[in-house]
Amino acid sequence: MDIRIDIDRLKRDLEELGRIGRDEYGGVSRPSFSPADLEARAWLRQKIEEAGLCYRQDGAGNQFGRIECAGKTVMAGSHIDTVPNGGMFDGAVGVVAALEAARRMLEEKIPLKKALEVASFTDEEGNLVGDFLGSRAFMGLLDENEVRNGWTSFGMPFRDVLKRTAFTADGILGARKDRPALEAYLELHIEQGPVLEEEGIPIGVVERIAGKHYRQCAFVGESGHAGTTPLELRHDAFLGLADLALRATQFVATKHYGSMLTVGKVALHPGSFSVIPGRADFTLEFRSVSPEAMAAIETDVFALAEDIAATRGLKFVSKVVDKTAPVTVAPRLTSLIEEECRSLGYASLRVTSGAGHDAQILAGACDSGMIFIPSPDGVSHTPGERVDWGDLEKGANVLLRALLRLAA
């Protein structure tokens, strides 16, 4: 069937949503459960109801718009929360395009064999307690202690954030009971990298999504006077960190090329120019699309840290903050998406996703796939985030047709 999305309506929706949470720096600041996010949620609810979809929201604040039908549910969506001072396309594209696809199916009165549901997941960006709060809640994968006692990235207990909303820890922890049996999940998303634009190809068919392992770590040594403690008698925590950061990066670059390792945040204590650092707190995260590489990096990098600690007379401590497994997209979804690209006459390329997405979490319940469109200049998570409307139209058409194949 030759059915297409309405790009003018899709563009209007995205522009309307993009005005909610506009900040003074020209970006969008709409972290989950902020006043701007609550406004965006009300907007989405209205759009879902106007489209004639059946609206529901679960205890974690995940929002859904459903076309009811017997049988399993085919789901498509993404998220409408943003990082502080982010852009208007990351996440929003996937939710609004899924809504447009469902709207077109209703307008054309297409008979479905399976239920179809548009989804918007809470806090994909991890501004509250860890990444993917909503999709993890949906899957029953949350750490209860984190939900009840965790602190947000804004330095506020999560429970205090909840008090300003209608959501509760019990509701979040119980969200999984509202999950329907899923047939498949599809997510349209901006690439957030430069590959598609460089290749001049409008559609990326995601083959694999990288896993992530993130720890809060510290080397603990001994502070001392920077002028009177001889170098050979020091237990300098920063030197342990510097040594680890360089050698671990070199290890990943040479033994697991294509995987990533990053020390992103560092705090030295006591933090004075004239005092030897007695403690170095830092984050360490690594990512890979290969489960074998993830396991090998975990073993070798933390053995290296212990080794450096022993050599330098330090103590190494670490705590896992977040672990997400890499996902390989089911071949039936990658080939189905490619077939639809071919029938629409769009060039496509198989790509991997270095960033995490809700699709990765949903892969625990059903076949889960992603469609990427180019990010001009590879820019994302900043006010400069853009899309080419022509590419978005293509991506949304592919999503619509793939959903029809799965549900009709």
Ligand SMILES: [Zn+2]
């Ligand atoms: Zn996103």
